[in-house]
Amino acid sequence: MTTRAPQTAVASSAESEDVDPTLSSPPPRQPALRIDELAPGAHLVIRTETVVYQMTILDPHTRQAVVSGGPLFPTPIGVQVEGCSWQGMFLEIGGICIGCSLELRTPHGLVVTAPVRSIGYVQH
Numbered sequence: 001m002t003t004r005a006p007q008t009a010v011a012s013s014a015e016s017e018d019v020d021p022t023l024s025s026p027p028p029r030q031p032a033l034r035i036d037e038l039a040p041g042a043h044l045v046i047r048t049e050t051v052v053y054q055m056t057i058l059d060p061h062t063r064q065a066v067v068s069g070g071p072l073f074p075t076p077i078g079v080q081v082e083g084c085s086w087q088g089m090f091l092e093i094g095g096i097c098i099g100c101s102l103e104l105r106t107p108h109g110l111v112v113t114a115p116v117r118s119i120g121y122v123q124h
């Protein structure tokens with residue numbers, strides 16, 4: 001059995017620093033992170049245009065996670081990661097994409113974030 005050291009990866013929108021909100025078509029495909037490809041316990045740091053969220057994956061197959069950050073999540077709360085969307089036009093189920101909004105199902109309803117600027121994660 002091989003043991004691997006934790007890996008850190010970061011995706012960001014540095015090449016397209018400003019996303020034009022008036023665009024009528026989706027931005028070019030940016031790096032996407034698939035929740036169902038992560039291990040339980042994976043910790044994500046998701047920076048949007050307005051808030052930095054901390055997310056811990058509980059069950060990647062059902063996309064269950066705990067998230068905190070910003071005024072909506074001042075304390076950790078259980079969510080289901082629905083996926084990401086571009087101006088409400090499409091949803092990539094279970095994905096988090098640079099330049100798209102993150103959609104989280106909370107006990108209080110659906111939360112749609114500002115566009116994602118960067119995604120950082122550490123896998124164990």
